[in-house]
Amino acid sequence: MRKKWIVLLGFLLVLAxxxxxQNNICSAQEEKVLSKLSGEVVKVDSxxxxxxxxxxxDETQGTYAEETFSLSEALVVLKGSETAALSDLVxxxxxxxxxxTDEAGKKxxxxxxxxxx
Numbered sequence: 001m002r003k004k005w006i007v008l009l010g011f012l013l014v015l016a017x018x019x020x021x022q023n024n025i026c027s028a029q030e031e032k033v034l035s036k037l038s039g040e041v042v043k044v045d046s047x048x049x050x051x052x053x054x055x056x057x058d059e060t061q062g063t064y065a066e067e068t069f070s071l072s073e074a075l076v077v078l079k080g081s082e083t084a085a086l087s088d089l090v091x092x093x094x095x096x097x098x099x100x101t102d103e104a105g106k107k108x109x110x111x112x113x114x115x116x117x
Contacts, residue, residue, distance in 0.1 A: 051071060
């Protein structure tokens, strides 16, 4: 009788293995992939939760582009190594943005690193 329980328990564990692997795959897909972009702040709109960044889009031709990014509700702002507030971010600041792109193609900033002058 004991041997039957051990065999049954082993069989149930084998059946459960694909479900465990599936959960790991889902978790990996839910992780955000962050991209980085550096440039100069053109405009910050705290009410709309957006920032406009001017950045070098073509290094060989020396052309610049401006792009509007949404700000995450969990936005982290750093000035040097110190934590800062969104209100510390102003036009003309040199920054590095870390952002993700959602399914609709909207770029959402997760972290802003303000260069210290």
